[in-house]
Amino acid sequence: MDISNYVANFHFDEKHAAAFDNADVNTIDLLTIDVSDLEKRTNCKKDELIQIIQQVSLLLRPKRKVASQIVQSFLTTGDPVLDQKLRGGIPVGQLTEICGESGSGKSQLCMQLCIMVQLPRAFGGLNKAAVFISTESGLETKRLFELAKYLPDRFPEAEESDVFIRNPGDRVYTILCPDLESQEHIIQYQLPILFERDSIGLVVLDSVAANYRAELRYNRSKSHYTDLNNIATRGNQLGKLASILRDLSRRYEAAVVIANQVSDRLTRDYDAIGLFSLDYQSQWFNGWDDLDPNPKIPSLGLVWTNNVNTRLALIKRADSATVKARRTLRVVYSPNAARIDIPVLIGSMGIFVPKEEKDASNPLL
Numbered sequence: 001m002d003i004s005n006y007v008a009n010f011h012f013d014e015k016h017a018a019a020f021d022n023a024d025v026n027t028i029d030l031l032t033i034d035v036s037d038l039e040k041r042t043n044c045k046k047d048e049l050i051q052i053i054q055q056v057s058l059l060l061r062p063k064r065k066v067a068s069q070i071v072q073s074f075l076t077t078g079d080p081v082l083d084q085k086l087r088g089g090i091p092v093g094q095l096t097e098i099c100g101e102s103g104s105g106k107s108q109l110c111m112q113l114c115i116m117v118q119l120p121r122a123f124g125g126l127n128k129a130a131v132f133i134s135t136e137s138g139l140e141t142k143r144l145f146e147l148a149k150y151l152p153d154r155f156p157e158a159e160e161s162d163v164f165i166r167n168p169g170d171r172v173y174t175i176l177c178p179d180l181e182s183q184e185h186i187i188q189y190q191l192p193i194l195f196e197r198d199s200i201g202l203v204v205l206d207s208v209a210a211n212y213r214a215e216l217r218y219n220r221s222k223s224h225y226t227d228l229n230n231i232a233t234r235g236n237q238l239g240k241l242a243s244i245l246r247d248l249s250r251r252y253e254a255a256v257v258i259a260n261q262v263s264d265r266l267t268r269d270y271d272a273i274g275l276f277s278l279d280y281q282s283q284w285f286n287g288w289d290d291l292d293p294n295p296k297i298p299s300l301g302l303v304w305t306n307n308v309n310t311r312l313a314l315i316k317r318a319d320s321a322t323v324k325a326r327r328t329l330r331v332v333y334s335p336n337a338a339r340i341d342i343p344v345l346i347g348s349m350g351i352f353v354p355k356e357e358k359d360a361s362n363p364l365l
């Protein structure tokens with residue numbers, strides 16, 4: 001009997017344990033098969049079976065938590081104003097997606113978080129290591145060092161030694177997975193081992209869509225059935241991926257940040273397709289609406305959207321042709337923060353809210 005997989009220190013008496021083993025009844029069977037069928041299969045008495053089922057059900061009942069007992073912790077972005085607007089920073093124990101077009105700064109923000117997670121808790125870090133899983137090109141270690149070098153500028157009131165990281169690469173595990181098979185293997189088997197061996201506070205997956213786009217794509221010009229099959233397989237794999245990451249993030253109190261690519265969004269005639277159409281409604285969870293200059297759609301569709309707790313979009317501003325480093329960081333949806341557009345800049349120190357915005361949002365900062 002496999003009860004020890006679910007609860008510790010629960011033992012069936014010898015008679016029932018032998019009966020369940022002989023009838024090949026496991027814990028799930030015990031809780032799901034009709035008790036009369038169990039009675040026939042195991043030759044145990046019905047009232048004894050009911051008693052055992054009640055005991056096991058009680059032990060497996062989810063622990064109740066009231067909202068006030070749930071304490072949400074966050075990893076700092078390294079910018080107090082950005083953290084304030086995100087209502088704390090990057091949530092721990094949840095999945096956060098950062099989507100945006102190429103060059104919008106997704107990897108920059110991910111690398112920045114790999115530095116921040118190493119900081120002491122007093123500065124919003126978790127004093128833990130990061131895992132950076134890349135699917136396209138490896139981690140830019142030179143940039144990682146540059147970001148770490150600017151920590152004293154980010155925390156001017158701190159003693160320099162408190163925010164000094166001599167070798168930021170020492171606490172960032174980097175893994176390159178160039179195809180879907182290695183990606184699945186790494187996330188399912190290697191990542192849990194890393195979590196057991198070291199104190200990990202952040203997992204970055206940069207970017208999630210690359211391998212799915214290459215291997216399980218929707219391609220109308222080929223067989224329609226292959227397309228449908230690919231969509232179903234992809235949905236299944238994405239659900240599994242999110243579930244493993246969510247489980248690890250909760251169990252080990254880590255933040256999980258996933259970079260996602262985008263494709264162009266075509267404006268549609270809503271008079272024709274209706275306001276209840278998915279195309280119209282999706283503006284609220286995709287991040288870009290038709291009023292944005294170059295509307296986009298995050299890759300991987302609805303299944304993935306449903307698996308992500310927080311979606312942040314990095315949007316190149318209309319004036320980014322003149323001021324190249326300007327971006328809008330949009331909270332698309334989040335359990336912690338309202339939808340909001342935050343003007344940010346990408347500079348040598350990483351992503352930050354420019355001074356004039358800081359002054360406008362809080363004159364004390």
Ligand SMILES: Nc1ncnc2c1ncn2[C@@H]1O[C@H](COP(=O)(O)OP(=O)(O)OP(=O)(O)O)[C@@H](O)[C@H]1O
Nearest residue numbers: 100101102103104105106107108109325346347348
């Ligand atoms: N050392 C630096 N100093 C200032 N800005 C930088 C520096 N390095 C990169 N950038 C900025 O970051 C942008 C690139 O960001 P990043 O590589 O994170 O994009 P991305 O969204 O991850 O793109 P992709 O999807 O193609 O990987 C550049 O356009 C540049 O403006």
